[in-house]
Amino acid sequence: MAENQWPLWEIFIRSKQGLDHKHVGSLHAADAQMAIENARDVYTRRMEGVSIWVVESKYVHASNPDDAASFYDPASDKVYRHPTFYDLPDELKHM
Amino acid sequence: MSVQDLEKIFQDKIDADIRIEPKDWMPDAYRKTLVRQMSQHAHSEIVGMLPEANWITRAPTLRRKATLIAKVQDEAGHGLYLYAATETLGTGREELLDQLHTGKAKYSSIFNYPTLTWADMGAIGWLVDGAAIMNQVPLCRASYGPYARAMVRICKEESFHQRQGFEILLTLSKGSEAQRRMCQDAIDRWWWPSVMMFGPNDDASPHTAQSMQWKIKRFSNDELRQRFVDICAGQVKILGMTLPDPDLVWNEHRQHYDFGAINWDEFWSVIKGNGPCNKDRLEARVKAHEEGAWVREAALAHAEKMSRKRAS
Ligand SMILES: [Fe+2]
Ligand SMILES: [Fe+2]
Numbered sequence: 001m002a003e004n005q006w007p008l009w010e011i012f013i014r015s016k017q018g019l020d021h022k023h024v025g026s027l028h029a030a031d032a033q034m035a036i037e038n039a040r041d042v043y044t045r046r047m048e049g050v051s052i053w054v055v056e057s058k059y060v061h062a063s064n065p066d067d068a069a070s071f072y073d074p075a076s077d078k079v080y081r082h083p084t085f086y087d088l089p090d091e092l093k094h095m
Numbered sequence: 096m097s098v099q100d101l102e103k104i105f106q107d108k109i110d111a112d113i114r115i116e117p118k119d120w121m122p123d124a125y126r127k128t129l130v131r132q133m134s135q136h137a138h139s140e141i142v143g144m145l146p147e148a149n150w151i152t153r154a155p156t157l158r159r160k161a162t163l164i165a166k167v168q169d170e171a172g173h174g175l176y177l178y179a180a181t182e183t184l185g186t187g188r189e190e191l192l193d194q195l196h197t198g199k200a201k202y203s204s205i206f207n208y209p210t211l212t213w214a215d216m217g218a219i220g221w222l223v224d225g226a227a228i229m230n231q232v233p234l235c236r237a238s239y240g241p242y243a244r245a246m247v248r249i250c251k252e253e254s255f256h257q258r259q260g261f262e263i264l265l266t267l268s269k270g271s272e273a274q275r276r277m278c279q280d281a282i283d284r285w286w287w288p289s290v291m292m293f294g295p296n297d298d299a300s301p302h303t304a305q306s307m308q309w310k311i312k313r314f315s316n317d318e319l320r321q322r323f324v325d326i327c328a329g330q331v332k333i334l335g336m337t338l339p340d341p342d343l344v345w346n347e348h349r350q351h352y353d354f355g356a357i358n359w360d361e362f363w364s365v366i367k368g369n370g371p372c373n374k375d376r377l378e379a380r381v382k383a384h385e386e387g388a389w390v391r392e393a394a395l396a397h398a399e400k401m402s403r404k405r406a407s
Binding site: 005006008024025026027028030031034041042045046062064065066 | 116118119120165168169171172175176179180182188244245248252391394395397398401402
């Protein structure tokens with residue numbers, strides 16, 4: 001096999017217990033174990049993480065930004081999904 | 096949609112400070128300029144490890160050695176963040192490395208100067224990382240999302256680089272006569288190449304206007320250079336040293352330091368490959384890459400074996 005064909009991995013890091021894993025970048029590695037170890041070395045050198053997820057980039061499916069206008073359109077006219085939509089008297093407390 | 100419409104939507108987003116992300120439509124010239132600028136930056140981080148690695152084994156104390164290793168390791172990380180960000184534009188890692196190794200791509204000229212004494216580790220941290228920070232902080236707001244995010248990460252890490260460098264010089268400046276001489280000598284040799292790191296004067300950099308419009312450059316070369324000179328002119332006093340420029344003088348009217356003429360012949364000559372270390376640097380990179388080939392192959396073979404094992 002040709003050299004340099006290590007696949008690309010997307011790296012997600014949980015910065016502390018209780019928080020979500022967040023995308024921090026990507027790197028090349030031969031397999032998942034190596035991706036995790038390399039991610040530790042490049043993305044958590046200063047205690048930035050307590051947990052690492054790696055996903056091979058080819059398995060990430062994304063929405064198409066060109067369709068954004070129509071794709072997100074169904075939510076744009078539904079203001080009644082927000083609490084501020086409802087007209088209630090000021091004396092109503094704890095709601 | 097016509098290209099003109101797409102271009103307008105694109106520029107409107109940039110004007111509104113909305114970041115461009117990898118899958119968004121972008122003009123070819125924007126993509127090309129970014130690939131060039133970001134990969135050049137990535138190469139600089141990687142080649143930049145060489146002059147400092149030269150002193151790791153000879154650091155004067157364990158503390159200095161640990162610090163220097165940590166700094167060089169950071170630079171490797173910076174290279175990686177930037178390569179990864181560049182790859183989101185559709186140019187693969189092999190191609191980027193190939194451009195570096197064949198001399199097709201440039202890296203910052205500063206790394207073509209030799210590191211002759213321990214004091215150079217101090218001068219590099221203070222001046223070279225200092226100039227890099229000056230260039231990089233505005234890029235944290237660059238219009239291309241992955242680039243801006245990489246720069247945020249890099250800038251967070253850079254500040255220790257500059258501080259450790261200044262600390263080295265400060266220690267030398269309080270040392271023996273020989274140490275003080277070594278300190279001044281390093282400043283003398285690194286000052287002008289650092290001033291040149293900001294690139295040609297504004298009237299000689301034709302792409303600045305376009306890059307500013309695209310917000311992949313926020314300040315002109317001369318603006319950043321002036322800021323750098325002003326700050327260093329103050330800081331050098333703390334060291335009790337001087338900057339090697341007889342024309343350096345505070346200009347009350349401009350509220351800036353005036354400084355002497357830059358030797359642009361030297362600048363272009365080093366860029367063209369005639370600096371003191373151009374050949375060494377490139378050879379070292381190519382050698383490391385070639386000698387690492389078996390490691391890359393072995394890792395792949397191991398990964399394949401493991402996955403076969405899991406399957407059976
Ligand atoms: Fe760096
Ligand atoms: Fe640095």
